[in-house]
Amino acid sequence: MTLAAAVPPEASASAAEESFRRAQRRTQLRRRILPFVGIGIFLGIWAALVYLLKVPPFIAPSPLLVAQTLVGKGGILLANLVPTAIEALAGFLLGNLAAIVIATAFVHKKTLEETFFPTVVLINTIPVVAKAPILVLLLGNGMEPKIAIAALICFFPTLVNMVRGLEAVNPQAMELMRVLSASKREVFFKLRLYNSLPYLFSALKISASTSVVGAIVGEWIGSNVGIGALIIQATYSFDSALLYATVIVASCFSMTFFLTVTMLERLIVRWQPTSAH
């Protein structure tokens, strides 16, 4: 009899749920593991190429040699990361703060925007590498020019996004504020500012990594400490393992910075559905 083999509907439903959940866990695990598999394959090909083509270590190191340098010269690498990190962070804060303040001014006084926005665009079109010597001449050889370069790099994307975020307010929400007789100040703090936060954070995520680039480029022009200085030094002394190790340290720092901003965004901008990210 086939009836005897029939499973009660509740049981089969829970069994189906169970197998569905197991499949879901498997997919999630796979998604976590696959990127590391990719990195592993990349390192394997790199090691194989260096070994098979007999690339001399002053041209390109093997992954193992880079790993040894990372551990062996960890002290030097960290000591040079600190000034770069300070410059990048300070530049990030200064550049973005200036951008937010100026965007607010632009939104409140259209004349200001019309007068100064073209100048801002003009300054932004100068390549960083060209801006750097000018700032070194102006600000000397210390941390200041590097901070200024990092700040300049952060400034533009944040300004553009912030102006757009403050202005792209739902027109019906504006009418609502008018029906409620809200003041300009209330419209700014209750509506525009919140509306701009998702725009602001997409700019902050860009400038988290570009501020590090700015600090490093600044150090190339004139400095004997920092990640930028170490890169130049390693290149001139054909120490390819140190060069690669320095690059890895810099990119790890950039990544941490980026992830911190992303986490801050998740904490603050909680009203968007996750699918919108």
Added chain:
Amino acid sequence: MTVQAMIEPEALAASRPGDAAVDCRNVTVRFVTERRTVTALENVSFCVGSGGFLSLLGPSGCGKSTLLRVVADLVAPSSGKVAVFGQSPQEARLQRALGFVFQDAALLPWRTALQNVELSLEVGGRPRLPSGMPTPRELLKLVGLEGWEGSFPHELSGGMRQRVSIARALLGGPRLLLMDEPFGALDEITRDRLNEELRRIWRETGTTILFVTHSVYEALFLGEQVLVLAANPGRVASLVDIDLPRERTLAIRETPEFMRTATILRTALGGTE
């Protein structure tokens, strides 16, 4: 039940000006654009008594939303006079006599349902809620959203979002509620249910309602009167009194009286384009 004869708008505007909630006289609105001047409304006159429910019905482009915005002090008329409870629309707005429900719910996505309703207590001179008035929580209960106070707009369905916006408009007990096609984007089932509930809320609060729609059935089911507007330029085609009982259920739409009035409205609309 009989359907009252259509009344000439001029005759109605002249009647009972004393207890009028909204009194529009010869309102004309022109918008100047780069290409040409558009006349959105031409010489529109109508009058709604206090506690009334007027549906504004018309094809798209007849200026019914503009008319609502003139009453709400969002658009200034090019000529003509508007009185809201005997005052200018601006005075009525500053006294918080108006509530406005928009086509999309226009909720602030970073605020919970409750915080959205509370918004009007935080801006415009931070008015205190008069004692005895329903609190934001009570209003959410009135629109059937008890237990959803802490939900964000993206967690609510379209119908629920519109309920929140109705609760927000009702806070402070406005004497006049202006609704601009609030259920236009909802599915028919949700729309029917909200229509019934809006009638109930109107009966319970005693507020005057101006309701813009392009649905003959919605206009007829909701309104005590229907103002039919014609397009290009927007002008009054006719004003129809609806003689249906105060307590209405959706079943009323099957009655011969309802059908007959619907035919009258459709005929009035027929000559509008």
